[in-house]
Amino acid sequence: MITKRIIPCLDVRNGRVVKGTNFQGLRDVASPVELGKFYSDNGADELVFYDITASAEGRRLFTDVLREVASTIFIPLTVGGGINTLEDFDRVLKCGADKVSVNSGAIQDPGLVAAAARVYGDQCVVLSADVKRVRGQFRVFAKGGREDTGMEAIGWIRRCVDSGAGEVVLNSIDTDGVKGGFDLEMLAAVCEAVDVPVIASGGAGCEEDFIKLFRTLPKVDAGLAASIFHFGQVRIPHLKATLARNNILVRL
Amino acid sequence: MVGILDYGVGNLFSLASSFRCIGQEAFVSADPRRLEQADRLVLPGVGAFQDAAAKLRASGLDGFLCRQAAQGKPLLGICLGMQLLFQESLEYGCHQGLGLLSGRVVAMEGRLPPGLKIPHMGWNRLEVSRGRLLEGLDGAYVYFVHSYFAQGCDDALAAVADYGIPITAAVEKDHIFGCQFHPEKSGTVGLTILEHFCGI
Numbered sequence: 015m016i017t018k019r020i021i022p023c024l025d026v027r028n029g030r031v032v033k034g035t036n037f038q039g040l041r042d043v044a045s046p047v048e049l050g051k052f053y054s055d056n057g058a059d060e061l062v063f064y065d066i067t068a069s070a071e072g073r074r075l076f077t078d079v080l081r082e083v084a085s086t087i088f089i090p091l092t093v094g095g096g097i098n099t100l101e102d103f104d105r106v107l108k109c110g111a112d113k114v115s116v117n118s119g120a121i122q123d124p125g126l127v128a129a130a131a132r133v134y135g136d137q138c139v140v141l142s143a144d145v146k147r148v149r150g151q152f153r154v155f156a157k158g159g160r161e162d163t164g165m166e167a168i169g170w171i172r173r174c175v176d177s178g179a180g181e182v183v184l185n186s187i188d189t190d191g192v193k194g195g196f197d198l199e200m201l202a203a204v205c206e207a208v209d210v211p212v213i214a215s216g217g218a219g220c221e222e223d224f225i226k227l228f229r230t231l232p233k234v235d236a237g238l239a240a241s242i243f244h245f246g247q248v249r250i251p252h253l254k255a256t257l258a259r260n261n262i263l264v265r266l
Numbered sequence: 267m268v269g270i271l272d273y274g275v276g277n278l279f280s281l282a283s284s285f286r287c288i289g290q291e292a293f294v295s296a297d298p299r300r301l302e303q304a305d306r307l308v309l310p311g312v313g314a315f316q317d318a319a320a321k322l323r324a325s326g327l328d329g330f331l332c333r334q335a336a337q338g339k340p341l342l343g344i345c346l347g348m349q350l351l352f353q354e355s356l357e358y359g360c361h362q363g364l365g366l367l368s369g370r371v372v373a374m375e376g377r378l379p380p381g382l383k384i385p386h387m388g389w390n391r392l393e394v395s396r397g398r399l400l401e402g403l404d405g406a407y408v409y410f411v412h413s414y415f416a417q418g419c420d421d422a423l424a425a426v427a428d429y430g431i432p433i434t435a436a437v438e439k440d441h442i443f444g445c446q447f448h449p450e451k452s453g454t455v456g457l458t459i460l461e462h463f464c465g466i
Contacts, residue, residue, distance in 0.1 A: 015428055016388040017407065054453065059389055085283035090409060090451050110279040112451065135313055137385055137411050180385070209383055235388065265389045265407040 019059035019236035022243040029075035057250040065095030084110020115140040131178025141179035146187035175208045185215040193219025211235035268292040269304025284450040298330040311346030315355040340441045348444030369419030379430040385413040390427040397424035397438040408452040
């Protein structure tokens with residue numbers, strides 16, 4: 015059967031990993047290629063590279079980095095950040111991305127998901143949703159979680175999946191950075207609404223949080239995190255061994 | 267030298283890179299004269315069977331592949347490229363494949379136990395029954411992304427993966443090989459498989 019996936023997320027600005035730190039045996043922790051290789055050699059099931067650059071120069075650096083990553087790392091790569099048009103899909107896919115993650119682009123252009131799914135296939139289009147509770151309602155946020163779109167999140171995610179998004183990354187703004195565990199309530203609502211893979215993001219602080227995630231919500235396919243992996247608070251090989259001991263199927 | 271067929275389907279960057287990573291020269295081409303120089307051929311592919319089969323035919327590479335296969339050149343089909351090796355596919359109607367292997371490609375929909383998501387996407391375990399390509403890799407995990415699978419390929423079947431039902435994961439007959447999964451996305455296990463192919 016398909017295993018649960020553990021996915022580190024690398025934020026890249028001007029060709030360098032932001033927040034990468036503290037790794038024994040790594041010469042350059044801010045190098046996306048070195049850090050990506052380290053994760054790939056140490057049990058990551060997939061990597062997400064997020065381009066948080068605004069400038070054209072930074073974008074060019076990012077695609078150079080991506081090409082280098084894809085020629086040295088042979089596990090699935092998802093790429094996001096600044097994906098607003100089909101040309102953006104084309105640009106990162108040609109550099110070796112397997113899946114492309116859309117966030118604000120899907121909010122600005124409601125036709126983007128459907129258009130991309132038609133050209134590249136559903137499996138290639140990942141919807142990344144930043145969601146936060148506003149007066150008891152799950153709302154979609156744009157611009158890296160800074161702007162309330164006023165849209166109810168679960169219905170919106172369902173519509174994007176109906177249009178062709180083959181996977182959903184749910185990032186709970188409410189639990190993000192708190193390290194108190196994933197947002198199980200929000201994840202349960204999304205799992206109930208869609209039948210494509212759901213990736214939990216935001217809130218993981220320790221191994222126990224992943225056990226709780228996969229035990230409570232068997233429909234969740236993957237857990238994504240950034241800083242706890244980058245800072246070495248959670249080591250992926252150890253995490254996967256712990257999950258396996260708890261009868262959660264992982265690739266060892 | 268490995269020749270990777272470019273017939274306008276899918277991204278071949280990772281595939282070419284993975285051969286280079288194991289020290290094998292590889293090139294991507296749509297030109298039969300150039301591909302003919304290769305010691306072995308790889309037929310990649312993602313997307314819909316019908317489109318891919320049509321593109322293969324339009325490029326004239328279907329006849330080329332069949333002639334090369336008849337001459338005994340090792341051929342590896344990957345994902346949709348594996349499915350194209352069979353006689354036919356029932357994806358959106360009935361479409362002819364290359365017919366290098368007997369069997370047909372059918373939808374997962376309606377054939378899986380309830381609760382399993384389609385596509386079959388992620389890491390799954392190989393149950394290897396025979397063959398050279400996957401030698402020593404029984405129980406290894408590889409990466410799949412597909413919604414259709416090959417059936418009735420009994421004499422060529424080399425490995426399955428369990429997804430509620432046994433899903434054809436790899437086929438092998440003489441010098442014709444196929445992987446439903448992506449060796450170029452399956453980490454060190456995948457690179458080992460490509461090494462095996464290059465050693466044949």
